Structure formats: structure tokens, C-alpha cells
Amino acid sequence: MALISLKSLGVTMSAPLFSNLDLSIGTGDRLGIVAANGRGKSTLLKCLTGEMEPTSGDITRTRGLRVGYVEQAIPAALAEHGFQQVVADALPAEQAESEQWRVDVVLDSLDVPQPMRERPMRALSGGWQRLALIARVWVTDPDVLLLDEPTNHLDLAKISQLETWLNALPREAPVVIASHDRAFLDATTNRTLFLRPEQSPVFSLPYSRARDALSEVDASTERKFQRDMKVAQQLRRQAAKLNNIGINSGSDLLTVKTKQLNQRAQRLEEVAAPAHREKSAGAIKLANRGTHAKVLITLDDVAVETPDGTLLFRTGKRHICQGDRIVLLGRNGVGKSRLISLIRNAVVEPETATQGVKVTPSTVLGYSDQALSGISGDDTPLAMLSRRFDVGE
Secondary structure, eight states: OEEEEEEEEEEESSSEEEEEEEEEEETTOEEEEEOOTTSSHHHHHHHHHTSSOOSEEEEEEOTTOOEEEEOSSOOGGGTTSBHHHHHHTTSOGGGTTTTTHHHHHHHHHTTOOHHHHTSBGGGSOHHHHHHHHHHHHHTTOOSEEEEESTTTTOOHHHHHHHHHHHHTSOTTSOEEEEOSOHHHHHHHOSEEEEOOSSOOOEESSOHHHHHHHHHHHHHHHHHHHHHHHHHHHHHHHHHHHHHHHHHHHTOHHHHHHHHHHHHHHHHHHHHOOOOOOOOOOOOOOOOOOSOOOSEEEEEESOEEEOTTOOEEEEOOEEEEETTOOOOOOOOTTSSHHHHHHHHHHHHHOGGGOOTTEEEOTTOOOOOOOTTOTTSOTTOOHHHHHHHHOOOOO
């Protein structure tokens, strides 16, 4: 049974994000939405919730449908609230007192430790914040669950736990997941929508198998396009030859035939469509400003602690050198972001650096936090870069 139906749906910003989208979402669906960054995944989810109106087409929802939407960003208004309170506040007013047990059931299902439940959101790692948002939506008992990049900031164990949790949900509740995490989509979905500006194919397959099927469709489309273009070129060459003969002989019949061949070639060219190619978002390259030091940062058994002074771990003796590409792995809340913060502070303000963190003076910092707090939501990319760096348009 279809709970949500889309007919010829389209959204255009400066250019079409997607168009002519026909889709139904019903009982048992676990739908993965796949597209490049900025190509309409979050926009489509907002259309499904009713938060945003599409540019064209229609959305039909069954009467009284409750849609639960877990967005990417943490609302600023929740920052000072505790984990459990954030979830409890989502309950409808008539359930707030009599059904508090629902909060405990949801938090237990997500294995949220008791001490974690009282911490304010601002003190939680990005991963725990994500789980708080999921719990906050699920406690309202939605008929359809929409998840926007649910694995952002989750450690590997939490991703596995979320997979298990999703697969244990009642099958009658459809789940729609917008994500770049291929393994997660393979583990949690049974349908895949590839969102594209013109035609958005849907396969009744999890991501990897759907990607293989899509590649076959694209390859077939490209072969047909090349064949059509080749035939059109042949028709135009034949038309050119007949045109020359017609001019020399003065034959009206050849002139008419020439026109017909050119018209056939034009019709082929107009309807021929090349296979979809995802545009590159641009290459990112790390460059050295010019320091010749081999060792850039030394960590001499640095103590990484929580804000209240609780020891999380010690680094031991470590060196960060030119050419290194280092990944930090660990559970949510064990201190990965704290260590990055200590290193950042030592580069930016060496006089206040934590004991044991030594930075070569010629080291230049590039830094981005989880919440992208250095970026204003009201800025355009051009305005932000122009204001921060003197590089010219």
C-alpha cells in the first residue's frame, strides 16, 4: 500500500535538482536516496515532509500520515537541553506525563548509557547528538521515517548498532535514507533511488546491486546515443552529396531528398540522449605553504581530557610529519575532537598550548570542525572565501 506517492515531481533552484520524478513509498520499503552533494537529497526529504513545496508535480499522502524527519543539523534551541529531555520534549502534550516510559524504551533500544542521558547536547560528541535526534523523532511513533545522512559523526560500532536497530523496526513503517555510506545502504535498504536532474531511476535493489544495474542502463543508453549520432552523421553526409549533385544537375527531386535526409538527421539528434555523467565537485589538493621542517608537530605523552578534567587517554610520544595522512579512530566521545582541538590551539596560539604539544613555527593550519561553525549560513561560497582570503575572484 502506497503511503506517499510522487507524480512528475520536480524542484528547480538555479538549475533543476530533479524533475519528472514518479515514486511511491509504501509498507515494507527501505528506500535509499543517492546523489552527489547539493543535488537534491535533503530537498526531496523536505518535500516529503511538506516542509518545502516542489516546483512542479504532486505529492499525495494518506490521510493522517505522521512523517518523522531526522535532519542533519542539530537545532540551536536544543544545545542546552539534556539528551533525555530532548527526546521527552518531542512527545505530544497529551502524552508528556502518562507515556514517559516511551522515552526510556527508545533510549534503551539505542543503548544510550544512563550517565549520557543527563548530559546537555552541547557536551555530546557529534555521534551521540545524531542518535539523540533519531530517538527524538522515533519516540513520536511516526508512520514513515526519513533519515538525512544518519551515519554522519557515528563511529563504526554505532553505525553497526544503527543498522541493527533499523532492521529490527516494524516492517510496516517505511524508512527513507539519504546517505553517501554505501555499506550502510547495502545493510539497511531494499530499494534505491538515484536522484538526477532529468530522469531519476529507481531499482528494487540495495545500493551495490542497484549501482551495477544503473551502470548497465547507462552503458546501454550511451551505446544507443553513439549509434544514433553515427547514423545522423551518415545521413548528413549523404544529404551533402545529393545536394551537390542536385545543384549540378538542377534536379528538384534530389533537392527534396536532401531536405528529407537532413530532417531525419535532425530528429535523431534532438531525441538522442547521452548517458548521465555526474559532474565533478572539483578536486581538493593539499599544498605546503613552504615549510622545510620534516617534523611539524610533536606530541610528548599529551593528556587528552574532558572539559571537567577527566582523563580520556594519553597520546604517548608521537610525531606528525610532512606527507603524513592520519586517521583517528575511536568510539563516539572518547576524545578524537578534543585531541584535534589541542593541536589546533597549539598552532594558532602557541603561548597557550597544552603541555607536551610542540609545533614548528612555520606550520600553517587548515581546520574545519564537525559543525562547520566557521561558515555562515547566509554567506555565498564566493563571499565567504573573498572575505577570508585575499585571492581575488
